[in-house]
Amino acid sequence: MGAETMRLQAHRLACARGERQLFSDLNFELQSGEALWLKGGNGSGKTSLLRLLCGLGRPLAGEVRWNGRPIQQLREDYHRQLIYCGHASAVKDDLSAWENVATASTLSGTACSREQAVVALVSVGLGGAADLPARALSQGQRRRVALARLAIDPLPPLLLLDEPFVALDQTAVQSLCRTLNRHLASGGMLIYTTHQAQALQARRLEQFDLDRLLPC
Numbered sequence: 740m741g742a743e744t745m746r747l748q749a750h751r752l753a754c755a756r757g758e759r760q761l762f763s764d765l766n767f768e769l770q771s772g773e774a775l776w777l778k779g780g781n782g783s784g785k786t787s788l789l790r791l792l793c794g795l796g797r798p799l800a801g802e803v804r805w806n807g808r809p810i811q812q813l814r815e816d817y818h819r820q821l822i823y824c825g826h827a828s829a830v831k832d833d834l835s836a837w838e839n840v841a842t843a844s845t846l847s848g849t850a851c852s853r854e855q856a857v858v859a860l861v862s863v864g865l866g867g868a869a870d871l872p873a874r875a876l877s878q879g880q881r882r883r884v885a886l887a888r889l890a891i892d893p894l895p896p897l898l899l900l901d902e903p904f905v906a907l908d909q910t911a912v913q914s915l916c917r918t919l920n921r922h923l924a925s926g927g928m929l930i931y932t933t934h935q936a937q938a939l940q941a942r943r944l945e946q947f948d949l950d951r952l953l954p955c
């Protein structure tokens with residue numbers, strides 16, 4: 740990741756879904772080694788905000804900036820800087836668990852062998868399912884397949900994780916926390932949602948509660 744200081748900024752962001760405006764004038768800045776915990780009740784806009792931050796959604800107003808430049812200008816250059824792990828895990832039914840991990844890693848710029856993918860699956864407690872087609876896995880297991888990508892180094896600097904701890908047992912939660920803490924300690928950045936506090940360590944760990952934003 741290098742010693743370069745990275746910076747993600749949300750600048751006066753406003754977001755609407757359907758007829759409803761979820762938030763406006765939302766601002767924050769995140770730098771290397773820092774984490775942001777997005778809090779808020781169901782429907783408060785956490786997923787919508789993560790989608791704006793990774794460029795999958797367009798804000799009603801304001802902009803997301805990476806190292807001072809709007810992400811709309813950076814496009815692929817920005818996408819290579821991040822992993823977005825959404826609610827609905829992007830796992831392909833026809834591929835085996837290890838093929839899913841290797842494909843996700845390769846597509847995000849880190850070549851991955853079968854052996855590396857299996858080691859990553861072991862770290863999320865799924866080593867025994869490496870050769871099973873994803874369609875044969877439970878929702879929790881599919882989630883672990885998606886998260887196994889995070890166990891393959893090097894990771895891009897920015898991780899955007901929507902409810903990463905859901906459906907994981909205690910061992911898998913601890914393993915994921917270790918991975919995320921390593922990422923933060925090496926200068927990576929993390930934005931995540933969760934309804935349960937986790938033992939994450941960062942140079943700065945901010946909480947942002949979408950329920951506490953002023954009504955639009």
Ligand SMILES: Nc1ncnc2c1ncn2[C@@H]1O[C@H](COP(=O)(O)OP(=O)(O)OP(=O)(O)O)[C@@H](O)[C@H]1O
Pocket residue numbers: 756757758759761779780781782783784785786787788
């Ligand atoms: N595709 C869509 N079209 C219209 N409205 C949507 C769409 N997706 C989400 N919404 C609405 O936007 C609001 C915020 O949804 P969002 O998924 O961002 O909330 P959340 O905080 O992530 O919720 P949860 O904790 O339940 O995952 C909700 O009221 C939801 O109904």
